Amino acid sequence: MTDSTQANWHNEPTDYEQPGKLPRSRSALNEGSLGSLNILAAATDPELLDLPWHLALEEWPAENLAALPRGISRHIVRFAHLGGSVIAVKETSEHIARHEYHMLRKLQRLDVPCVEPVAVISGRKSLDGADLNPVLVTRHLKFSMPYRALFSQMLRKDTLTRLIDAQALLLVRLHLIGFYWGDVSLSNTLFRRDAGAFAAYLVDAETGELYPELSNGQREYDLEIARVNIAGELMDLAEGGLIEEKVDPLATSELIMDSYRRLWAELTEQESFELGERWRVNARIRRLNELGFDVEEYAIKTVSETSQIQLQPKVVDAGHHSRRLIRLTGIDAQENQARRLLNDMDAYRADNNPGVDEEISAHQWVAHVFEPIVRAVPRELGGKLEPAEVVHEVLEHRWYMSEKQDRNVPLAEAVQSYLDSVLRHRRDEAAIMLTADTKTMDIITGSNDS
Structure with missing residues (x-):
C-alpha cells in the first residue's frame, strides 16, 4: 500500500443554477459545487469528485446512495456508489476522522480483519458557504452484514453464540497486536459467513489506540465493555422480539468472557510438563494451528530441579489455514x-x-x-x-x-x-437491499458507524 497523499482540489464557482436555467451537465454541476476540498487518501480516486460533497449527508439524493442496511448510529452514515464498489461515508470531526483513518491503515498493515479506509474529506461547504462536517470514507466489505441483518425473522440462540465467539476471536487478535478498542460491540462489527461459523471484522476504530503491548487491565476493561454493550444489544433484540424467548441477554453476554479467556489462555499461557512428555510441544502447536494460529516463535526452558520443561508461545499469528490454502491454490x-x-x-x-x-x-x-x-x-x-x-x-x-x-x-x-x-x-448477501418496509429494516439492521 502506498503512503497517504493529501490533495487540495479547488474549483472556481461557476453558474451552478440560475432561475429558469437548467444545469449544463452533471459534471458541470459537480465542478461548480466542489469548492475547496482537502482529501487525505492512500490513493486518489477521481470518482470521489463525482459525489455531492456540497450537501450534508442527510440531504444526499437517492441516485448517489446504495440501498444497504443502515441502523441507528451516533454519526450520520450513508452508503454510496463509487465506481464498481460501495463506500460508507461517515460525518464526524476532522480530528476523529483522521485518527480513525490512520488507525484503520495500521490495522490493515498488521493483517487484522477490518474495513478498508479510503479517504478523509474536509473543507466541505454548502452552496451558500456554510461549513459542513468532514467525512471519513471506508469501503463497504462485500458479503458482510451487521449482526441484526443476519436474520430477518428471529435470531436463534446458537447463532448468537457463534457471533459472540467470532467477536471474541477478533478481540483476541486485536489484543495480541496491542490494539485497545475502547468500544467493543456487535454493532461496531461486521460479520461474514465462514463455513458454518462467522468471521468478524472491525468497523469502528475511532476510540482505538495501538500500543506495543496491552496490560491485563486494558484487556479486561475492553472485555468488560464488550460484555456490557452486548448485553444491551441483546436486550434491544429481545424487546423487539428478534431473539428466541429462552435467550437470557445477560447470561448470553457473559459468553464472550468465557470464549475470550479460553482462547487467550491457549495462545499465551506457559505450559509445564515432564521431560518424557516432549511430544506435548508438537501437540500444543497443533492445537494452536487448529484454532487458526501459527507459532512463529516459542521458548522452551528446562527446570533441572524437577526435570520439567516449560513451553511458552512467544508470537502467534492468525490465518494458518488461509495462508496454506493461498500457498497451494491462490484461493x-x-x-x-x-x-x-x-x-x-x-x-x-x-x-x-x-x-x-x-x-x-x-x-x-x-x-x-x-x-x-x-x-x-x-x-x-x-x-x-x-x-x-x-x-x-x-x-x-x-x-x-x-x-x-x-x-x-x-x-x-x-x-x-x-x-x-x-x-x-438464500438472500443476496453481496448487497442486502432495503425492503419497502423501512421501519422493519431499521429494526433488523442495527447500527454501525461505517
Missing part, C-alpha cells in the same frame, strides 16, 4: 472456509493422487472440484454467497445427500441439487 478464503476446503483437498489427494506432490494435487482439486462448482452458479445467483462459502455448502450438501441415500452422490448431481433446493432460496 483467498476465511479461516474456517479454508480449513474445510483443505480437508476436502486432502481427501481428494488420498483418493485420487496418493503419490502425487501436494501442490500438483491441489491444482487438480481446484480444476476438478472448486472451479466446476463456482462455474455452475448462474449469474443471477452469483451475489448470494461468496464463492468459497458456496463450495463449502455444496460439499456439506453432497455429504448429507450421500448419507441419506447411502451412495456416493456425484459432484455434478450434488451441485444441481444445492442450486435448486438451497441457493435459490
Whole structure:
C-alpha cells in the first residue's frame, strides 16, 4: 500500500443554477459545487469528485446512495456508489476522522480483519458557504452484514453464540497486536459467513489506540465493555422480539468472557510438563494451528530441579489455514472456509493422487472440484454467497445427500441439487437491499458507524 497523499482540489464557482436555467451537465454541476476540498487518501480516486460533497449527508439524493442496511448510529452514515464498489461515508470531526483513518491503515498493515479506509474529506461547504462536517470514507466489505441483518425473522440462540465467539476471536487478535478498542460491540462489527461459523471484522476504530503491548487491565476493561454493550444489544433484540424467548441477554453476554479467556489462555499461557512428555510441544502447536494460529516463535526452558520443561508461545499469528490454502491454490478464503476446503483437498489427494506432490494435487482439486462448482452458479445467483462459502455448502450438501441415500452422490448431481433446493432460496448477501418496509429494516439492521 502506498503512503497517504493529501490533495487540495479547488474549483472556481461557476453558474451552478440560475432561475429558469437548467444545469449544463452533471459534471458541470459537480465542478461548480466542489469548492475547496482537502482529501487525505492512500490513493486518489477521481470518482470521489463525482459525489455531492456540497450537501450534508442527510440531504444526499437517492441516485448517489446504495440501498444497504443502515441502523441507528451516533454519526450520520450513508452508503454510496463509487465506481464498481460501495463506500460508507461517515460525518464526524476532522480530528476523529483522521485518527480513525490512520488507525484503520495500521490495522490493515498488521493483517487484522477490518474495513478498508479510503479517504478523509474536509473543507466541505454548502452552496451558500456554510461549513459542513468532514467525512471519513471506508469501503463497504462485500458479503458482510451487521449482526441484526443476519436474520430477518428471529435470531436463534446458537447463532448468537457463534457471533459472540467470532467477536471474541477478533478481540483476541486485536489484543495480541496491542490494539485497545475502547468500544467493543456487535454493532461496531461486521460479520461474514465462514463455513458454518462467522468471521468478524472491525468497523469502528475511532476510540482505538495501538500500543506495543496491552496490560491485563486494558484487556479486561475492553472485555468488560464488550460484555456490557452486548448485553444491551441483546436486550434491544429481545424487546423487539428478534431473539428466541429462552435467550437470557445477560447470561448470553457473559459468553464472550468465557470464549475470550479460553482462547487467550491457549495462545499465551506457559505450559509445564515432564521431560518424557516432549511430544506435548508438537501437540500444543497443533492445537494452536487448529484454532487458526501459527507459532512463529516459542521458548522452551528446562527446570533441572524437577526435570520439567516449560513451553511458552512467544508470537502467534492468525490465518494458518488461509495462508496454506493461498500457498497451494491462490484461493483467498476465511479461516474456517479454508480449513474445510483443505480437508476436502486432502481427501481428494488420498483418493485420487496418493503419490502425487501436494501442490500438483491441489491444482487438480481446484480444476476438478472448486472451479466446476463456482462455474455452475448462474449469474443471477452469483451475489448470494461468496464463492468459497458456496463450495463449502455444496460439499456439506453432497455429504448429507450421500448419507441419506447411502451412495456416493456425484459432484455434478450434488451441485444441481444445492442450486435448486438451497441457493435459490438464500438472500443476496453481496448487497442486502432495503425492503419497502423501512421501519422493519431499521429494526433488523442495527447500527454501525461505517
